[in-house]
Structure formats: structure tokens, C-alpha cells
Amino acid sequence: MATQAERLEIARLSHRFGFGPRPGEFAAALKIGVSAYRIEATTVPAIDTGLAVITEPVITDLGKRPSPNTPEVIPFAQAMRAQSLQMVLWWLDRMALSNHGLSERMVWCWHGHWATSIDKINYPLPMLTQNKTLRTYALGNFKEMSRAMINDGALQIWLDGGDSTLKAPNENLSRELMELFVLGVNRYSEDDVKALAKVLTGYQINNSSGQVTLNLKRHDPSAVTLLGTTAVFSGDSVSDYLVARDDCATFIAERLWYRFISSSQPLPTDSTIKKAFAERNIASAVTALASDVAMRDPNNSSVKAPVEWFISACRALQITPSKLDSSNQLISHLQKLVQVPFSPPNVGGWPTDEAWLSSASAQYRIAFAKWLINQGDLTPITSLSQSVRVAKSADWLGVSAWSNRTQGALRNAVGDPAEFVLLALCSPEYVVSA
DSSP: OOOHHHHHHHHHHHHHSSSOOOTTHHHHHHHHOHHHHHHHHHSOOSOOHHHHTOOOOOOOOOOSOOOTTSTTHHHHHHHHHHHHHHHHHHHHHHHHHOSSTHHHHHHHHHHHHTOOOHHHHOOHHHHHHHHHHHHHHTTSBHHHHHHHHHTOHHHHHHTTGGGOOSSSOOOHHHHHIIIIIISOTTSSOHHHHHHHHHHTTTEEEOTTTOOEEEOGGGSOOSOEEETTEEEOOOHHHHHHHHHHSHHHHHHHHHHHHHHHTOSSSOOOTTOSHHHHTTTOBHHHHHHHHHHSGGGGOTTOOEEOOHHHHHHHHHHHHTOOGGGSSOHHHHHHHHHHTTOOTTOOSSTTOOOOGGGGOOHHHHHHHHHHHHHHHTTSOOHHHHTSOGGGHHHHHHHHHTOSOOOHHHHHHHHHTTTOHHHHHHHHHTSHHHHEEO
16 A cells, blocks of 8 residues: 555646546556656657547638728637637647646646737737647757747747847847746846847747748847857857756756746755756656655645646546537636636746635636536546545545545535535645645
8 A cells, every 4th residue: 555655746746747637547556656657657658549539720820900890800800719719628628638648737837938828919820839839849858949939929929029120129038038938037137138139139920820030131130248158149049058058957947846846945956857957858857857855745735726727627527628518618717717728917927826725716616616517427436435435535536635624524525426526626635736
């Protein structure tokens, strides 16, 4: 029988490096043990049959926005809404139906890192293209990812790259590239921001397609002094230069630690994560992260963000998000919890941990859970005798242990499966990845 410490580590690997277990998966992980399950959780299979059944949405270039008060406005707006909804449902389905959750979990992680919102982009196609780029490099090489993102239409639009010219360099992309994406806070100067802004002039973006081109007439080709080096940089070479710096290795290790281990405790100076990232290999850093002794520290709890909680509930209840009764109702629930894929609130992405634990969000989560339970498969609970439902429900949901208080609440509802599942899905032990 697994120890409590082993249950804790396996639960964290399941919920943080995937999106939680489907029925039977946590019990199976307990049988093979922590070491074997860690390898399984961090080794992406060549084929994921769960994803093979998902059809990619047809997202087209909708072209120039029609002039106000013309007949074309309404069909254009309808197409925009329909394509945007398809795109969100497609990604939620990928998260919920994947047999191996790490790849989609890493795409979700990078979406919060290179945070870009359709609310400003205004077109679905550039957002889908960016999502595919993040998926391509999610566990690949960060040097290649950074190059691709500098040339990403959605990110360029989001940070006003198309407005940056030889005569008027825009500093938004240069500042965020260093501060939020590659190097981190206080690892550059304002002069570096101005220098990098000159390098990143001349990009032009087709808003509806996201296609990026470099207009040499709008580009500043002069040498700049950036972080102590004077050179003529291109967008690709300056990206490589920033990524090669030791500050980049430190920063990405810090961000992975922040996302997967603790948002309150700093990355230890002796952590192996940075060393594993020496060649900028993301998969190696993630493996080191999953193997870190901090994964076993009971103090490193982490609150599930709303989408993570929703997907874990879908996996437990065997729900396909796109097949729920009302897609509009689904989006409404996510909006009330203030997290919808493709719509981060700002360039810093979504908040973490305690930000998701307000009294209002608790009430919204309860309403959301009731809606899901009415459409979910409760067999994992109804097939059990009432005498073992409390104990076995922890294995079903991948919870390391129920508190005495939660056990008491569950025992009081043991004869009402829907109420029992509601209490379990909204319990502190499930909302928080202990």
C-alpha cells in the first residue's frame, strides 16, 4: 500500500503535469509507484489515441472588417463568434480527452507565459496559429520557441509590433520580451529597452491572417548596444542572444518552478532545474522539475486555476467539453470564474493560487459543478457500496487524502451520489493541488 507521501507526490504529478486522472488512473499509478509513474507522466508517447478523435476546427481568414452599418457586418460578426467558440472548444477537448496530459498542460503553461488575448487580436486565425506554435515547441527547444514567437502575428499585434518603425520605435514588445518572456524583471535597463525596440522595428502584420513580414523601409538597421554588446541584430539573432544569456536559464527555471511547484517560495539556488535547462531543452527542465524534492514537500500546495479545475472535473466525470448541453453556458461559467482560453487579462497572464479562492468564485464553482454533474458519469461512485465511497472517492479524483472535515461532509451525503460528487469536486482538497 502506498504511503501518504507517495500518494501526495503521485497526486501532484497527475494534477500539475497533466489535468488530473480519469477513473482508475490514480489507482493504477499507485500500483506502479512514484518512480515509474514519474517516468510515465513525463514521457510523451508517439501517438495519443485520445487526441486522434478530435477534429481540428476550420478557422479561416475572415478578411477586412466590414464598414459599420453595411449588410456584411452581421455575417462577419457571426463568423467571428462561431470560429472563436470552435477554437476554445477544440482546445478544451484536447485537454480533457488526451491520454497523456503533459503536452496540453505545457501548451496551457506557455499560453500563460506568452500571454496573448483574442480580445485585442480580434481574429481567431492568428490565435490558432499561435496555439499551434506553442504546441510545436511546448516540450522542445526554448531558443526555437523564442524565435518563432518574435515572428508570431498574434504576439506582434498584441504588443503593437506593427506600429514600431524606424522613425518611431515602439517599446512594448522589446520591454515584455525581456521582462516577461525571456530574462525577467530587473535584468535589463531602460537603455536596453530602447536598443531592442530599434532592432524590432519594421514588422508588419496582416491582422486577419496573422502573417508577418519585415518591411526594410520601416526597419532600423543600425548597430545598437544591448546588455553590453554592440552589434547589428536581426529579430532572430537578437532572440538567440537573449536566450543564450544565463539570466534566461535562471528566469525560465523560476517560471517553471512558479507554475508547477510554488508561487510563494523562490526557486532554491541549488535547484537542478536551471542546470537541466542549460541547452534550453524544455523537456529536460520539466523532467528535472518533476523529480525535484520539492514535489514531496507538503508545504508546496497550489490552487487549481478555473480551467484546470474544470478539465480535471471533465476527466473524472468522463465529459467531452464540446458535447455539453450548451457551449454558450460553458463559456458563461468560465467567464464568471474569470478564465477563458485565448483570453488572458493582460500580458502578464492570469493570477495564481489565492486569487482563485474568493467567496464569489466558490459560489460560481458550485453552480458550475452542479451543471457538470447533471451531465457527467457518476458510475465511479454509484458502483461502489456506500461504506467505501468516501475512501474510494479519493482515488477516483486523485486526492492524496481527505481532511477530517471533508470526510464528515462526504459521509453525510454518501446516500446521495450527486450531492456527494458536488462536495468532492468543490472540496478544498480537490480545488487545491495539495
